[in-house]
Amino acid sequence: MEGREFKDAAFEHFARAASAFGSPKRVEIIDLLAQGERAVESIAEVTGMSMANTSRHLQVLRSAGLVVGRRDGLHVRYRLAGESVREGYRALRALAEDRIAELGQLKAAFFGEVDGAEAIGIDELMARADRGEVMIVDVRPRLEYDSGHLPGAVSIPLEHLNAHLAEMDPETPVVAYCRGPYCVLSAHAVSQLRSRGVDARRLDGGPLEWSAAGLPLAAQA
Amino acid sequence: MEGREFKDAAFEHFARAASAFGSPKRVEIIDLLAQGERAVESIAEVTGMSMANTSRHLQVLRSAGLVVGRRDGLHVRYRLAGESVREGYRALRALAEDRIAELGQLKAAFFGEVDGAEAIGIDELMARADRGEVMIVDVRPRLEYDSGHLPGAVSIPLEHLNAHLAEMDPETPVVAYCRGPYCVLSAHAVSQLRSRGVDARRLDGGPLEWSAAGLPLAAQA
């Protein structure tokens, strides 16, 4: 084998792996699966794609080795194929945030418009949570909470938020989080809470970023 | 702005950044630029592409924010736009090595055929170098050596290797390295040295991996 052949083949592999991340919808799928296993139907619903198209994208991801699927009755459930995929996604995001200025503007514009409050960072949350100064609310669907959440967080899926308003102590600030820095659930939660006079802020990050910072997650409840 | 709009826009940015890595030739360019600044002509030569095509790829990388160029007389010199790009490339490589089995086979087949010796890891090299047991040889072109090399390494560009055979002490094993785990220069160096009876092995990695392991590089000489 010649040196050029070897390099071509090796870089071809790298490029194929990168191409799997090269479609917005596939990135969204990976972002979702980073929270845990999920069936095709549910992925299609969250991403707003047709079943056929979702399935197609999942095939692409699978043949690139990024996800694996298993049959479970009528459903086929997919999950990320390993820690290196999560790590790769995190690096891609860090790269984009560092190099693409529009991304920061986009984030600021959207979150400014929706919740109108500064997000809180993981470091700050950790410090204040240790001192028992905040109530941490996980607004993701229950199943995602169960598969791993921040220690001390209570599960109040966004659609049930109004029913749980009474549980909020006006003296204690609330910190809401969802799937990560690009998930919109917590922004809507914060907006709702603030319009009712609760001192609420959004965490910039989710379980993925929390555990990437070396902090432990809690399972079940 | 709607939640869906926001997500579409954000994931679109991620996908565009990933797509920039989505061509084998562009990955090779990034691999090269990870060693330091380089003019278009020289990139075209190493990668075996036409000038026009190389320039085109560099435009793509530049408009994705991964590289920056500056004019220097007749030349335009490009370099990686920041540490996050290097980090992203490293994560992509780790992902591919973890998830794509063929990559490991390819590496084993090629290096087995060319140099026929086990590569040495960074940890092992560090331990043995501390004890002064090995001679470390940097076989990259001189300019790359100057822009950063392993401490204690001597520069013997591959094409001058034969002229420096006398400097090798038969009692001291030689470790050769070049640009990284996918660079073929050191494999050829090892093959030449071994055919002349020198106990030579290839380092699995280059300056990039060395400094990613938290170890310092030396500059100039």
Next chain:
DNA sequence: TGAGTAATCGACTAACCACTTGATTAATTG
């Protein structure tokens, strides 16, 4: 100022990719 070199641009081609629609397969439940 004119010759020479490095890089870019523009036009074109062939290959590839995302997505849609409609049909098909696989498993479950009455």
Next chain:
DNA sequence: CAATTAATCAAGTGGTTAGTCGATTACTCA
């Protein structure tokens, strides 16, 4: 076994992209 639901497959279409070739621009040096 028939009906239902989840997922996949097949074919077709419009849009994008890597690469080539030839022309043009940007700069240097005699």
